[in-house]
Amino acid sequence: MTDQSLRGVLIGCGFFSDNHMNAWTRQDGVTITAVCDLDEVKAEATAQRFGVKTIYTNAQDMLATEAPDFVDVATTVGSHRALVELASGHAKTIICQKPFAETIADGEAMIAACGASGSTLIVHENFRWQRAFTVMKAMIENGDLGSLHFAQFSFRHDYDNYVNQPYLAEIERFTIMDVGLHLFDLARHFLGEVDTLSCTTQRLNPIVRGEDAFTAMLVHTSGATSICDCSFYSKVAPDPFPQTLARIEGDQGTLMLGQDYRLTLHTGSGAREIDAAPAVPSWGGAPWQGVQDSVMRFQNHAADVARGQADPAPSGADNLKTLALALAAYDAAETRSSITMADWQ
Numbered sequence: 646m647t648d649q650s651l652r653g654v655l656i657g658c659g660f661f662s663d664n665h666m667n668a669w670t671r672q673d674g675v676t677i678t679a680v681c682d683l684d685e686v687k688a689e690a691t692a693q694r695f696g697v698k699t700i701y702t703n704a705q706d707m708l709a710t711e712a713p714d715f716v717d718v719a720t721t722v723g724s725h726r727a728l729v730e731l732a733s734g735h736a737k738t739i740i741c742q743k744p745f746a747e748t749i750a751d752g753e754a755m756i757a758a759c760g761a762s763g764s765t766l767i768v769h770e771n772f773r774w775q776r777a778f779t780v781m782k783a784m785i786e787n788g789d790l791g792s793l794h795f796a797q798f799s800f801r802h803d804y805d806n807y808v809n810q811p812y813l814a815e816i817e818r819f820t821i822m823d824v825g826l827h828l829f830d831l832a833r834h835f836l837g838e839v840d841t842l843s844c845t846t847q848r849l850n851p852i853v854r855g856e857d858a859f860t861a862m863l864v865h866t867s868g869a870t871s872i873c874d875c876s877f878y879s880k881v882a883p884d885p886f887p888q889t890l891a892r893i894e895g896d897q898g899t900l901m902l903g904q905d906y907r908l909t910l911h912t913g914s915g916a917r918e919i920d921a922a923p924a925v926p927s928w929g930g931a932p933w934q935g936v937q938d939s940v941m942r943f944q945n946h947a948a949d950v951a952r953g954q955a956d957p958a959p960s961g962a963d964n965l966k967t968l969a970l971a972l973a974a975y976d977a978a979e980t981r982s983s984i985t986m987a988d989w990q
C-alpha cells in the first residue's frame with residue numbers, strides 16, 4: 646500500500662449502511678471492492694446504488710477473496726464478535742459499528758483477536774465526531790471554559806425510529822445500548838473516566854419491549870458530574886431528532902448546544918454565538934445532516950487510521966469502558982443503587 650490508496654469491504658447492507666457507503670464512495674483514495682449481506686437482495690441493492698463490483702452473502706468468502714485493507718462491519722450487535730474475530734485474520738483495520746459488543750467478555754475477545762493478529766480495531770462511534778462536539782472540544786482544549794465541573798448530554802425526541810429500525814422496538818435492552826453508549830462516550834470524551842454511576846430507566850411507549858427512556862448521573866474521577874438523558878417519547882415541536890443537546894460548564898464559562906445546532910459560549914462578560922452547524926452533505930438532508938456529516942468525519946478519521954496517520958478514536962479498548970458504563974447503568978437501574986465502576990463486575 647505505497648500510494649496510500651485503500652481497498653475496503655462492507656459487511657451488512659441494512660438501514661444505516663447507506664450512510665457508510667455514501668461517505669466511503671466520496672472519500673479520495675478509498676474503494677469499496679465488495680459488499681456482503683446474508684440477504685442477497687440487500688447486498689445487490691447496495692452494490693447497484695453505489696457501483697460496487699462484487700457482492701457476497703458469506704463474509705468468510707469475501708474476506709478470503711478480496712484481501713482488503715479494511716473491513717467495515719455495519720451489522721447489528723449480535724454478529725459483531727464473530728465478524729470482528731473473522732475479519733481480524735484478514736485485514737489490518739477493522740471498523741465495527743456500535744454497540745461494539747453485548748458483553749464485556751465479547752468485547753475483550755474482539756480486542757484480543759485484533760491484538761493477536763496485529764490489526765487495529767476502531768469503533769464507529771460518530772457522536773463525538775459531530776461538528777458541534779468537535780468545535781466544543783477544541784474550545785475546551787483552548788481553555789475557554791477553564792476547569793470543567795458539569796455537563797449534560799440530552800437526546801429526547803418522538804421521531805418514529807421504529808420504521809427504519811424495527812428491531813429497536815423488540816430488544817430488551819434498548820435506549821442505553823442504542824443512544825446511551827453515544828452519550829456516555831461524550832461524557833468520557835469531555836470529562837474523563839467515571840468513578841460512580843446511577844441510573845433510572847422508563848418504559849413509556851407501550852409498543853416497545855425495553856426501556857425507551859433513561860436518566861443517568863455520572864461522577865467523574867475529576868469530581869465533575871454529568872447527566873446523560875434520553876427519551877424516545879418526548880413531545881417537542883419541532884422535533885429535535887437526531888440532535889443531542891448539551892451543556893458543559895467550567896469555572897470560566899459555559900457552552901450550551903441548543904436545538905438547530907445553536908452553540909453559545911457564556912462567560913462573565915456575556916454570551917457569544919458560535920457557528921457549529923454541520924454541512925448538509927450533497928447526498929443527505931434534514932433531519933439527518935448532523936449524523937451524515939459525522940459519518941463523513943468519522944470515516945475520514947478511520948481512513949487516516951488505516952493509513953497509519955492517526956490513532957483510533959475510539960479504539961476497541963477505549964470503547965470497552967463506554968460499554969462498561971452502559972452495562973453498569975442497567976445494573977444501577979435494576980438495583981436502584983449507585984455503582985462504583987472500580988468495583989463493578
Ligand code: NAD
Nearest residue numbers: 657658659660661662682683719720721722724742743744
Ligand atoms: P439493519 O438490521 O437494518 O442492517 C443490518 C444488516 O446486517 C442486515 O441487512 C443483515 O442481513 C446484515 N447481517 C447480519 N449479520 C450478518 C452477517 N453475519 N453477515 C452479513 N450480513 C449480516 O441494522 P441497521 O439499522 O443498519 O444497524 C446496523 C448497526 O448500526 C447497529 O449496530 C446499529 O446500532 C448501528 N447504528 C448506528 C448509528 C449511528 O449513529 N452510529 C445509527 C443507526 C444504527
